[in-house]
Amino acid sequence: MNPVRWTVRPEDPRGTDRAAVRRIVEAAFPTTAEADLVDALREDPGAWLPGLSWVVSDTQDPDAGPVGHALVTRCRVGGEPVAALAPCSVLPDLQGRGAGTAVIEAVLAAARDAGERLVLVLGHAGYYPRFGFRPASGLGIRAPFEVPDEAMMALVLDGPVPSGLIAYPPAFGV
Numbered sequence: 001m002n003p004v005r006w007t008v009r010p011e012d013p014r015g016t017d018r019a020a021v022r023r024i025v026e027a028a029f030p031t032t033a034e035a036d037l038v039d040a041l042r043e044d045p046g047a048w049l050p051g052l053s054w055v056v057s058d059t060q061d062p063d064a065g066p067v068g069h070a071l072v073t074r075c076r077v078g079g080e081p082v083a084a085l086a087p088c089s090v091l092p093d094l095q096g097r098g099a100g101t102a103v104i105e106a107v108l109a110a111a112r113d114a115g116e117r118l119v120l121v122l123g124h125a126g127y128y129p130r131f132g133f134r135p136a137s138g139l140g141i142r143a144p145f146e147v148p149d150e151a152m153m154a155l156v157l158d159g160p161v162p163s164g165l166i167a168y169p170p171a172f173g174v
């Protein structure tokens, strides 16, 4: 894979990337639920973390604009503020070529730089361990709903980290 194939950057805080992000998320998932989730999180100042919504574009086709997106927002574990990675989206035609890896690595690095200590993700156990995620249960962290143990994962950026029950912002509807 060409290491300079992908260009990553934070979403423009002036809002100029919003429509592109919505298109990407709508295209990546079967329903608009995840795109609606992103929009609802944007409207929640208790959840949205400025600088932790990142986009990726094709370095060789910059005029095409963003083709992928990864979002980190605020949630809580045991009442303490931590972060959650969700959703991650790449346009279907461009999936499997490293864009997702590039934008996820970028948003996680930005979360670390912003002082976040712990990032949670609910996702495929075959994908997220490559970023360092491990089952959250090993840290004594529990989801507020039934979920396979290996699907709820946590990445420690800077320990020690809290344990206990996860509380998501209202936008997640859980």
Ligand SMILES: CC(C)(COP(=O)(O)OP(=O)(O)OC[C@H]1O[C@@H](n2cnc3c(N)ncnc32)[C@H](O)[C@@H]1OP(=O)(O)O)[C@@H](O)C(=O)NCCC(=O)NCCS
Binding pocket: 028, 029, 086, 087, 088, 089, 090, 091, 094, 095, 096, 097, 098, 099, 100, 101, 102, 123, 124, 126, 127
């Ligand atoms: C998940 C997603 C963001 C990854 O982006 P991507 O650009 O396709 O991923 P990359 O090219 O960087 O990485 C490809 C690897 O991811 C794996 N992968 C991609 N989607 C996967 C999934 N849903 N489950 C398991 N593995 C997946 C591929 O098998 C491949 O593995 P390999 O490197 O061992 O061959 C993208 O595929 C996507 O938008 N999928 C649909 C939406 C979704 O399911 N999002 C995740 C839940 S929030």
